[in-house]
Amino acid sequence: MKRILAAAMIVAATFGIAEAKEWTKVRIGTEGAYPPFNYFDSDNQLQGFDVDIAKALCDEMKVECEFVAQDWEGIIPALIANKYDAIIASMSITPERQEKVDFTEKYYSTPPALIAPSDSELSATDPGTLEGKTIGAQASTTHATFLEDVYKNSTIKLYGTQDEANLDLASGRLDAVAADSVVLSEWLKTDDGACCKMVGPMENDPQYFGDGAGIAVRKGEDDLREMFNKAIAAIRENGTYEKIEAKYFDFSVY
Known part of the structure; x- marks a missing residue:
């Protein structure tokens, strides 16, 4: 029995079966060149709807939020390469992208x-x-x-x-x-x-x-994806989403 348990532990370690990571800091990748959703202001600070939503989600999840600017064409490869943990950059949820990354539920949708x-x-x-x-x-x-x-x-x-x-x-x-x-x-x-x-x-x-813009995470990081999903639902329920939306738009983008 001990040998069987030991073998199971080796298999688990080999194939990456482990306890969910305890997230205290989440690095957010965004473009910074897509106003009004994400852009740099005159003080070279990231601003926009995506950025404010990301900050609200991090507050809801009680994690530190760190932003990383990344050119759009390399934004998914940089996520996969662990340059950051999630993409919040008005990325549409499409089947082609879902082959490379996992997505949360949508956080906005515009035509x-x-x-x-x-x-x-x-x-x-x-x-x-x-x-x-x-x-x-x-x-x-x-x-x-x-x-x-x-x-x-x-x-x-x-x-x-x-x-x-x-x-x-x-x-x-x-x-x-x-x-x-x-x-x-x-x-x-x-x-x-x-x-x-x-x-x-x-x-x-x-x-x-696709079905709107979602937050992309690396394949298999279901714990982080579900944290974001719960936070999206929470800020829509508690009025935070509506306040951020009203800051940028005079109509619903959800």
């Missing part, structure tokens, strides 16, 4: 949209209307994948950040830009965005845009 120069004749967002047009999007996003798969007769130009795509539109090098509707609406209110207009929402296909 995709298209913007164009103010003098553009575009009035619809379907692939036929955009045929022959050059459309910009941020690389490695659900919007980029959607455009490349569905808008086959358009030229798709990808950028490292959303701001780069928006500024190329303002400079007249693009016919349109696709992104999250809230992100685009906020940019249109800026001086740079005065050049352009909202064309309208795009098809919110769950195959591409």
